Amino acid sequence: xxxxxLSTQPYKGTRDFYPEDMDLRNWFFGVIKDTLRKFNYREYDxxxxxxxxMYAAKSGEEIVNEQTYHFTDNGGRTLAVRPEMTPxxxxxxxAKLGSLNMPLRWFSIPNLxxxxxxxRGRLREHWQVNVDMFGSDSVETDLELLIVASSLxxxxxxxxSMYQIKINNRRxxxxxxxxxxxxxxxxxxxxxxxxxxxxxMPQEDFNEYLKDLGLNDEQVVKLNSxxxxxxxxxxxxxxxxxxxxxxxxxxxxxxxAGMSDICExxxxxxxxxxxxxxxxxxxxxxxxxxxRAMFGGGRYDNLINLxxxxxxxSGIGFGFGDVTLENFLVSHNLVxxxxxxxxxxxxxxFPEIPYGEYLKLAEELRANNISVSVYTDDKKxxxxxxxxxxxxxxxxxxxxxxxxxxxxxxxxxxxxxENIPVSRQDLVAKILEK
Amino acid sequence: xxxxxLSTQPYKGTRDFYPEDMDLRNWFFGVIKDTLRKFNYREYDxxxxxxxxMYAAKSGEEIVNEQTYHFTDNGGRTLAVRPEMTPxxxxxxxAKLGSLNMPLRWFSIPNLxxxxxxxRGRLREHWQVNVDMFGSDSVETDLELLIVASSLxxxxxxxxSMYQIKINNRRxxxxxxxxxxxxxxxxxxxxxxxxxxxxxMPQEDFNEYLKDLGLNDEQVVKLNSxxxxxxxxxxxxxxxxxxxxxxxxxxxxxxxAGMSDICExxxxxxxxxxxxxxxxxxxxxxxxxxxRAMFGGGRYDNLINLxxxxxxxSGIGFGFGDVTLENFLVSHNLVxxxxxxxxxxxxxxFPEIPYGEYLKLAEELRANNISVSVYTDDKKxxxxxxxxxxxxxxxxxxxxxxxxxxxxxxxxxxxxxENIPVSRQDLVAKILEK
Numbered sequence: 050x051x052x053x054x055l056s057t058q059p060y061k062g063t064r065d066f067y068p069e070d071m072d073l074r075n076w077f078f079g080v081i082k083d084t085l086r087k088f089n090y091r092e093y094d095x096x097x098x099x100x101x102x103m104y105a106a107k108s109g110e111e112i113v114n115e116q117t118y119h120f121t122d123n124g125g126r127t128l129a130v131r132p133e134m135t136p137x138x139x140x141x142x143x144a145k146l147g148s149l150n151m152p153l154r155w156f157s158i159p160n161l162x163x164x165x166x167x168x169r170g171r172l173r174e175h176w177q178v179n180v181d182m183f184g185s186d187s188v189e190t191d192l193e194l195l196i197v198a199s200s201l202x203x204x205x206x207x208x209x210s211m212y213q214i215k216i217n218n219r220r221x222x223x224x225x226x227x228x229x230x231x232x233x234x235x236x237x238x239x240x241x242x243x244x245x246x247x248x249x250m251p252q253e254d255f256n257e258y259l260k261d262l263g264l265n266d267e268q269v270v271k272l273n274s275x276x277x278x279x280x281x282x283x284x285x286x287x288x289x290x291x292x293x294x295x296x297x298x299x300x301x302x303x304x305x306a307g308m309s310d311i312c313e314x315x316x317x318x319x320x321x322x323x324x325x326x327x328x329x330x331x332x333x334x335x336x337x338x339x340x341r342a343m344f345g346g347g348r349y350d351n352l353i354n355l356x357x358x359x360x361x362x363s364g365i366g367f368g369f370g371d372v373t374l375e376n377f378l379v380s381h382n383l384v385x386x387x388x389x390x391x392x393x394x395x396x397x398x399f400p401e402i403p404y405g406e407y408l409k410l411a412e413e414l415r416a417n418n419i420s421v422s423v424y425t426d427d428k429k430x431x432x433x434x435x436x437x438x439x440x441x442x443x444x445x446x447x448x449x450x451x452x453x454x455x456x457x458x459x460x461x462x463x464x465x466x467e468n469i470p471v472s473r474q475d476l477v478a479k480i481l482e483k
Numbered sequence: 484x485x486x487x488x489l490s491t492q493p494y495k496g497t498r499d500f501y502p503e504d505m506d507l508r509n510w511f512f513g514v515i516k517d518t519l520r521k522f523n524y525r526e527y528d529x530x531x532x533x534x535x536x537m538y539a540a541k542s543g544e545e546i547v548n549e550q551t552y553h554f555t556d557n558g559g560r561t562l563a564v565r566p567e568m569t570p571x572x573x574x575x576x577x578a579k580l581g582s583l584n585m586p587l588r589w590f591s592i593p594n595l596x597x598x599x600x601x602x603r604g605r606l607r608e609h610w611q612v613n614v615d616m617f618g619s620d621s622v623e624t625d626l627e628l629l630i631v632a633s634s635l636x637x638x639x640x641x642x643x644s645m646y647q648i649k650i651n652n653r654r655x656x657x658x659x660x661x662x663x664x665x666x667x668x669x670x671x672x673x674x675x676x677x678x679x680x681x682x683x684m685p686q687e688d689f690n691e692y693l694k695d696l697g698l699n700d701e702q703v704v705k706l707n708s709x710x711x712x713x714x715x716x717x718x719x720x721x722x723x724x725x726x727x728x729x730x731x732x733x734x735x736x737x738x739x740a741g742m743s744d745i746c747e748x749x750x751x752x753x754x755x756x757x758x759x760x761x762x763x764x765x766x767x768x769x770x771x772x773x774x775r776a777m778f779g780g781g782r783y784d785n786l787i788n789l790x791x792x793x794x795x796x797s798g799i800g801f802g803f804g805d806v807t808l809e810n811f812l813v814s815h816n817l818v819x820x821x822x823x824x825x826x827x828x829x830x831x832x833f834p835e836i837p838y839g840e841y842l843k844l845a846e847e848l849r850a851n852n853i854s855v856s857v858y859t860d861d862k863k864x865x866x867x868x869x870x871x872x873x874x875x876x877x878x879x880x881x882x883x884x885x886x887x888x889x890x891x892x893x894x895x896x897x898x899x900x901e902n903i904p905v906s907r908q909d910l911v912a913k914i915l916e917k
Contacts (some may be wrong), residue, residue, distance in 0.1 A: 054789065054790055054791065054792060055534070055536065055537055055574070055789050055790050056534065056574075056790075057574050057575075057577045057578035057790045057791070058578070059529065059530050059533070059574075060530055060532050060533060060534060060560070060562060063530035063531075063532060064530065065527075065528075065529050065530070065575050065578070066527055066528040066529065067527055067575065067579070068525035068526060068527055068589065070527075071525070071526045071527050071528055072525075072526075074528075075526065086823070086824070086825070086854055087825075087849045087852070087853070087854050087855065088849070088854070088855070088856065089827055089854050089855065089856040091502035091505070091506075092502060092505045092506075092509065093499075093500055093501055093502055093504075093505050094499075094500040094505055094508075095493065095499050095500065096493050096494055096497035096498065096499070096608060097497075097531060097564070097594060097596070097608070098494050098497060098552070098564065098596065098608075099493070099494060100489070100490065100494060102489065103489055118532070118554070118556070118562075119554075120552070120553075120554030122552070122598070123598070126494070128494060128552075130531070130532065130564070140489070140490075140491050140493075141491075141499050141501065143491045144491035144492070144499070145501070150870060150873040150874050152859065152860070154856065155502065160531060162531070162532065164556070164557070174530060174531070174532075182859075185859050185860050187859050187860050187861065189838060189857075189859035189860070190859040190860075192859075193857070193859055196842070302838060305837060305838055305839035305842070306838075306839060306842050307839075355488065355489050356488055356489050356490075356491045357488065357491070358488060389520075390520070391520070391521075393523055403739060404623060404736060404739055405739035405740060405741070408630070408739070408740050415521040415522070418521070419521070420520055420521050420522070420523050421521065421522070421523065422522065422523040422588065423623075423627070425586065425616075425619050425621050425623035425624040425626075425627055426586070426619050426621050426623070426624075427621065436584060439584040440584050
């Protein structure tokens with residue numbers, strides 16, 4: 050009594066992956082890696098702990114100050130548990146700038162941490178697929194990232210009715226704010242933050258928000274009109290804008306790629322991070338019960354410059370989390386029954402048979418791509434058989450004195466409950482034929 | 484001028500994995516997962532951040548106090564960046580004790596952090612394969628873990644001349660200390676810590692160390708004799724000891740498993756963690772230039788009891804790190820040339836050809852398990868070809884006006900430098916035949 054037991058719960062907002070959860074995660078990651086390999090994207094990884102100043106330098110402020118786990122080591126360095134991967138990949142590219150061939154196609158699947166305020170369904174960690182291209186600022190490159198995002202969803206069995214890519218351009222809306230709305234830089238930044246939150250508030254609150262930022266009634270009406278205006282009409286408002294030209298070219302290419310049905314211009318797409326400079330996009334689930342951004346990304350021209358003066362290596366990338374992906378796949382019924390990939394066999398044992406006989410049998414089967422456990426305890430056969438059934442083995446094998454003498458085994462097919470005597474010679478074939 | 488640039492270096496003692504490093508890591512993990520699957524071990528994972536008290540409760544003190552990164556969150560919880568996986572897996576097993584079928588065979592490959600004092604070659608993080616069985620305390624189970632450890636090295640191409648498994652038993656040496664040496668519990672603990680460090684000091688220093696712990700000359704001589712004594716002679720010193728019986732049975736089973744050549748009793752194997760209770764073992768590289776423990780593990784009877792009163796679920800497991808494994812494989816020349824697994828093709832482009840034609844071609848090839856990039860910039864063909872060669876693509880494809888008209892392409896085999904005109908119909912077969 051009085052013994053203080055430790056909690057079996059993981060830290061709030063983090064997850065344990067039991068084998069069945071891990072099977073699902075491995076399936077996710079497998080499909081993703083296979084798809085990205087077909088596009089020649091190569092996998093990288095960086096450390097979980099990074100210098101805190103790296104995030105402070107270029108991310109949105111809220112994310113760094115309130116939402117990043119950080120602490121100081123004994124040497125006085127402030128470390129962050131990485132909240133996002135983009136600063137890491139920018140650092141890695143910067144470190145080898147002289148020896149890397151551009152453009153680079155890279156991806157990673159890091160575990161990321163955010164100190165979210167505890168609330169229902171908000172996790173503090175997730176696994177996030179990050180896909181980036183560096184060293185090309187063409188609109189064709191922007192298109193490639195959209196194609197890759199779409200191909201990832203298709204690889205999971207999604208069709209084009211299930212998701213929608215919404216696209217904007219930061220250069221464009223900055224120019225529009227300056228040239229058409231007459232905002233200065235600071236006002237532009239504040240209005241774009243307001244737009245980023247627009248979807249989460251009623252229209253009146255949004256209008257009030259804009260008025261608080263100093264917009265007059267006319268400006269509020271004008272700004273709201275942009276959310277309904279077709280792309281051609283909007284880009285015509287500031288035709289000299291590089292962003293407007295990029296948007297028009299991107300939508301021409303989207304047409305050429307046959308992706309017009311899944312891509313649309315959306316002036317409401319802003320993206321939280323300050324580091325984006327050009328094309329920005331989000332991929333939405335069209336299911337109204339899960340109508341939120343799944344993937345988000347965009348072009349960032351200046352991140353490498355934080356590490357190397359005047360590097361001028363443009364990047365574009367997107368990320369999406371495992372939780373978001375799972376919600377999408379579940380809502381569209383796209384998670385298949387996962388199988389083990391090879392037959393699973395339990396070799397039961399009798400204490401009077403030399404244990405080496407069971408080990409030898411197990412090794413023979415494993416050499417033929419069969420998954421085998423030998424029962425290691427001294428328990429009655431019925432108990433061993435129950436274990437085989439509970440653990441969903443495909444087969445149990447019984448090897449007693451008679452079988453040993455006759456060079457046979459009894460093979461029990463656990464799905465049918467049949468006991469079949471099989472010669473040792475035919476055993477592998479019999480197991481594999483199922 | 485005056486712009487403060489961020490460092491491109493990762494945090495001291497951590498590593499960046501560039502694509503070529505990641506290929507190697509993926510190969511390691513792939514071989515390991517395939518092998519463990521053949522033994523029916525199932526993968527799990529837990530969070531990177533865990534409650535600090537979990538490590539304080541049962542690990543060796545030094546490791547927790549000095550070597551674990553820890554910090555306090557805004558809610559006042561002290562968190563650790565996990566330094567080892569065993570407390571996590573014990574917690575996870577404890578949480579589902581009622582619904583798990585025993586014995587469990589589980590593995591994981593977590594990234595672990597230790598706050599090592601900075602010195603040459605000492606990393607602060609590594610990826611550690613953890614293999615555990617829960618719910619069986621038989622000696623046959625101990626043997627299984629030795630077989631799995633050995634099978635993992637064999638799966639990488641190692642033969643039995645390259646590694647040696649050194650085995651001891653904590654129950655045995657505790658009994659020996661108490662019954663033969665006359666030590667009390669505290670003295671036993673201190674002497675075992677001394678033995679754990681024996682390999683790192685000259686014999687005289689070890690003797691001095693023992694004398695400082697209060698051993699007299701006779702005890703020092705006797706203790707030293709154990710490092711030379713055969714198992715049978717030693718276990719005969721305290722034949723009633725459960726540990727002695729376990730050791731004798733384990734070596735009989737090792738014989739039955741045909742592993743006598745790679746397994747030996749070694750009284751110097753102690754293991755740093757306090758939580759081991761029975762069999763302990765380490766796997767050594769026999770290469771004298773890398774003569775250190777690669778794998779370490781053992782049986783722990785009481786870890787689940789930290790979470791669930793009187794659970795009495797015994798566990799046994801071992802771990803080994805990616806850095807250690809790489810040193811072993813390199814020293815024995817066991818790292819093969821890794822290949823991409825599918826042909827890699829760069830589709831070059833001319834600005835006058837509709838971009839959609841290149842996208843269509845790329846999609847056709849990808850559908851046939853060929854990895855394809857389309858060149859996304861508007862550069863001269865020579866520059867595109869140089870990029871293809873630098874990035875070690877297998878093929879480049881040229882599709883100009885003539886080819887488009889004739890439904891052909893020019894396929895350039897970059898290893899031979901040949902340009903072959905190929906009809907679109909034959910293209911996939913031509914690429915795959917290589």
